[in-house]
Amino acid sequence: MKDLICPSILSADFARLGADVAAVLDAGADMIHFDVMDNHYVPNLTFGPMVCKSLRDYGITAPIDVHLMVQPVDRLIIDFASAGADYISFHGEASDDCEHSLRLIREQGCRSGLVFNPDVPVDALEQFIDYVDMVLLMSVVPGRAAQQFIPSVVDKIKQTRELLNCHTTSVRLEVDGGIKVENIAEIKAAGADTFVAGSAIFGSNDYRRTIAEMRERIDNANTT
Numbered sequence: 388m389k390d391l392i393c394p395s396i397l398s399a400d401f402a403r404l405g406a407d408v409a410a411v412l413d414a415g416a417d418m419i420h421f422d423v424m425d426n427h428y429v430p431n432l433t434f435g436p437m438v439c440k441s442l443r444d445y446g447i448t449a450p451i452d453v454h455l456m457v458q459p460v461d462r463l464i465i466d467f468a469s470a471g472a473d474y475i476s477f478h479g480e481a482s483d484d485c486e487h488s489l490r491l492i493r494e495q496g497c498r499s500g501l502v503f504n505p506d507v508p509v510d511a512l513e514q515f516i517d518y519v520d521m522v523l524l525m526s527v528v529p530g531r532a533a534q535q536f537i538p539s540v541v542d543k544i545k546q547t548r549e550l551l552n553c554h555t556t557s558v559r560l561e562v563d564g565g566i567k568v569e570n571i572a573e574i575k576a577a578g579a580d581t582f583v584a585g586s587a588i589f590g591s592n593d594y595r596r597t598i599a600e601m602r603e604r605i606d607n608a609n610t611t
Contacts, residue, residue, distance in 0.1 A: 388559070388580050390605050391417040392598055393452055395563070395585035397433060404438070405445035407589070414594035415602065418450040420563070420583045421472075422529075425457040428481050429530035436463070436470035443471035450474065452583075454502065454563065456529050457481065460488055468495030476500025476523045476561075479511060489518035500561070504529060505537050509547050516554050521581070522547055526574075527564030536565030541577045548578025568600045575608040 394416050399407045408419055421439065426432040439451055450473040457463055458481040467475055475492045479501055482488040492499035500521035503509050505528065512522060524543055527534035544562060551558050561581035562574050571582060582601070591597040 388556070389417075390575065390602075390609075391559075391581045392588075392601055392605075393418040393420040393561075393581060393583045394588040395420040395422055395583050396438075396589075397422040398585035398589035400589070405442060405447070408442055408447055409445075411588060411594050411598075412447070412449050415598040416449070416588070416594075418452050418473075418581075419447065420585075421451060421453040421467075422563075422585075423453060423455050423457060423463070423467075424530065428458040428478070429456045431530050436466040439467055439470035439472055452476075452561075454500075454523060454583075455481070459483065461491055464488065464491050464497075465495060468492070468497050472497055474498045474500055474521055476502050476521060478502045478504065478529075479515075480507070485511075485515055486518055489515060493518070493520075500559075503543075503547075505540055505543075509543065509550065512547070512550060513554075516551075516558070519558055521559040521561055522551065523561040523563060524579075525564055526562050526566070529564075534565055536567075536570055536574075540564075541573060544574065544577035544579055568597065568604065571601050572604040572608040575605045 424431040424433040452474040453472040455477040460477040489499045498520035502523040526540040563583035566584045567587040
């Protein structure tokens, strides 16, 4: 499974979002990540499906990975799918019926994801394993950008990778929060294959160089 680098637009320049997203993709990013916050499930407010549709209308064709930090989730699943999302992930505790929400994502033609906060065990994953295409582990407390990676999440990545390996090889393991050039190799070595980075990429002076350095460290972790 190819390793994917996914810049989060939470750290992009919204005055020129289309151009900024196009630039980061031209620099080697694989997928664009949306951190959708509702000022309810988390204490911040970001953006909705209109931004997703606007990027599609601008000409962005790369996969869009939507992380819903909202409650309830089902209405926005439908709206983001209609706006052009490819992956849609949500927090289990934010849904009245996880299986229904995961099925709904797939019914809309998207790939489904379940999100686990740093303090939430991944034990519940097993009962939903047949309905997920991605597991997203938060390595910061959700709700704001530019936080530091929580080191204890490395063990959780290892645990989740072991669990996934017992059941399937087709489910992606994504990590979001505090990922940067200096720690991406450790996160890869623990078992992640999809890496969300916001300020580390959009806050850098050279998107291409930063993404290339991340890719090099991921590749080195693959060979050790």
